[in-house]
Amino acid sequence: DQQVKQNSPSLSVQEGRISILNCDYTNSMFDYFLWYKKYPAEGPTFLISISSIKDKNEDGRFTVFLNKSAKHLSLHIVPSQPGDSAVYFCAASSSNTGNQFYFGTGTSLTVIP
Amino acid sequence: NAGVTQTPKFRVLKTGQSMTLLCAQDMNHEYMYWYRQDPGMGLRLIHYSVGEGTTAKGEVPDGYNVSRLKKQNFLLGLESAAPSQTSVYFCASSPSPRRRYYYEQYFGPGTRLTVT
Numbered sequence: 001d002q003q004v005k006q007n008s009p010s011l012s013v014q015e016g017r018i019s020i021l022n023c024d025y026t027n028s029m030f031d032y033f034l035w036y037k038k039y040p041a042e043g044p045t046f047l048i049s050i051s052s053i054k055d056k057n058e059d060g061r062f063t064v065f066l067n068k069s070a071k072h073l074s075l076h077i078v079p080s081q082p083g084d085s086a087v088y089f090c091a092a093s094s095s096n097t098g099n100q101f102y103f104g105t106g107t108s109l110t111v112i113p
Numbered sequence: 114n115a116g117v118t119q120t121p122k123f124r125v126l127k128t129g130q131s132m133t134l135l136c137a138q139d140m141n142h143e144y145m146y147w148y149r150q151d152p153g154m155g156l157r158l159i160h161y162s163v164g165e166g167t168t169a170k171g172e173v174p175d176g177y178n179v180s181r182l183k184k185q186n187f188l189l190g191l192e193s194a195a196p197s198q199t200s201v202y203f204c205a206s207s208p209s210p211r212r213r214y215y216y217e218q219y220f221g222p223g224t225r226l227t228v229t
Binding site for chain 2: 002004006034036041042043044045046049089091100101102103104105106
């Protein structure tokens, strides 16, 4: 049973506009969330994270929002650039079992020049 | 630093054959992980290790074995390959909980395995 879900397999956005990628989770014990970016034929690379004690974390053009009551997080990319075209995975972990990470199925973002 | 490297990059096996995937990291990380990525399934944890000489099962451990004889290496073995093990395998490592970036994992480039 998928504990972390990304319901949008793909997303297309114009360059310069905002990209919003969504992620839902079912396990209320999750307290740390990460976003990874993956280019074809490469491994995922860490992008940004957020702890459950926060509802927002920002790093340059990337902002992650966490809504604990809705068990929902989102990644905002502003402004979107063609180099952002990649697959984005969200992942969640519990501090009780901090070694195990549960990944979503990924969203393929295409930024159109 | 090479980061996390994986050997081989590609492999084709016949059903019943065995093989070992090698993962090496040069960041002195305590934790290492093996994932598989399948279409529509995301990344799923197979096995992981919290230190040299220790291993533990992840989400999908059946059909795989692992060993961590040296801190920098984490081996994933398939004793009798099955078509259901056709996948892309990723190794990752991370610092221990004592360090600032505990939750950040560093991934290798992946191994594409096909079992016919």
